[in-house]
Amino acid sequence: MHDPADLDTDLSLRDVVAALESLYPLESAADWDRVGLVAGDLDQPVRRILFALDPTLAVIDDARGWGADLLVTHHPLLLRGVHSVATSSAKGASVTALVRAGVALWVGHTNADVADPGVSTVLADALGLRDQRPLSVEGDQAPGRVGELSSPVSLAEFADVVATALPATAGGIRVSGDPDAMVSTVAVMGGSGDDRFDDVRASGADVFVTADLRHHPVLEAREEARGGPPYLVDAGHWATESLWLQSGRERLLSALGEAPGATRVETRVSTIRTEPWTFVVGANAARDDRVAPETGGVS
Numbered sequence: 001m002h003d004p005a006d007l008d009t010d011l012s013l014r015d016v017v018a019a020l021e022s023l024y025p026l027e028s029a030a031d032w033d034r035v036g037l038v039a040g041d042l043d044q045p046v047r048r049i050l051f052a053l054d055p056t057l058a059v060i061d062d063a064r065g066w067g068a069d070l071l072v073t074h075h076p077l078l079l080r081g082v083h084s085v086a087t088s089s090a091k092g093a094s095v096t097a098l099v100r101a102g103v104a105l106w107v108g109h110t111n112a113d114v115a116d117p118g119v120s121t122v123l124a125d126a127l128g129l130r131d132q133r134p135l136s137v138e139g140d141q142a143p144g145r146v147g148e149l150s151s152p153v154s155l156a157e158f159a160d161v162v163a164t165a166l167p168a169t170a171g172g173i174r175v176s177g178d179p180d181a182m183v184s185t186v187a188v189m190g191g192s193g194d195d196r197f198d199d200v201r202a203s204g205a206d207v208f209v210t211a212d213l214r215h216h217p218v219l220e221a222r223e224e225a226r227g228g229p230p231y232l233v234d235a236g237h238w239a240t241e242s243l244w245l246q247s248g249r250e251r252l253l254s255a256l257g258e259a260p261g262a263t264r265v266e267t268r269v270s271t272i273r274t275e276p277w278t279f280v281v282g283a284n285a286a287r288d289d290r291v292a293p294e295t296g297g298v299s
């Protein structure tokens with residue numbers, strides 16, 4: 001059956017997609033999500049694979065310039081309905097650029113969030129959390145992680161641990177809580193986690209590391225805590241999720257280890273930062289108020 005020449009053929013996109021979906025099954029994605037293969041011909045050869053958090057125009061340029069055959073991103077390019085892929089919109093320009101350059105796009109989003117190792121486990125590992133367990137359980141999925149620091153530290157020291165573990169961002173890290181309060185049990189959720197406060201309270205975590213925290217959910221959570229734990233750390237969406245890229249790259253390479261042609265595949269994580277913020281001014285302008293305000297004694 002096999003033509004000897006086949007032994008020298010490259011990996012096909014079909015092979016790589018199968019490997020990705022063995023690691024991050026599409027069925028484990030949330031119902032609203034749009035994951036998996038977005039562009040590409042399953043029979044096209046794959047020699048170079050670029051990983052990035054977001055399929056922005058700059059990332060697609062990076063993929064084209066490097067000669068990538070496949071771009072793997074965490075965030076979807078097309079989450080909502082699209083009626084045109086003309087270059088007059090950024091989404092259309094992105095699709096057109098991918099197709100013209102022959103760069104396939106595969107997305108691992110909520111299916112990568114709930115994987116183990118996945119986005120939150122990689123974040124928990126980076127913070128050195130021991131005795132890890134799921135933050136919440138939804139059916140057979142377990143988004144978020146909870147674990148223990150090797151020894152209790154102050155909230156201020158813990159914020160420095162987070163800053164050291166994660167790539168630097170324009171926005172830095174925001175913390176809500178008494179800098180001198182001691183913390184040892186840590187909950188994490190890569191990306192947006194302000195819908196998880198009930199799970200965080202139930203977990204007994206002293207501090208919750210996530211991102212995209214908004215005024216009202218945060219204020220209400222802090223009111224519920226009466227100034228005590230769980231304290232909150234907003235470490236940025238891009239920073240909390242970007243650590244996953246290296247893990248995904250390494251896991252894909254090992255999953256491809258058995259596949260013919262795998263030795264010729266080149267992979268790298270894009271150096272383009274897709275954090276949308278550019279700079280901040282006035283941070284800590286209210287430094288005298290840095291300690292969380294007292295909450296009232298109303299029962």
Ligand SMILES: [Zn+2]
Pocket residue numbers: 075190191192237241
């Ligand atoms: Zn995200």
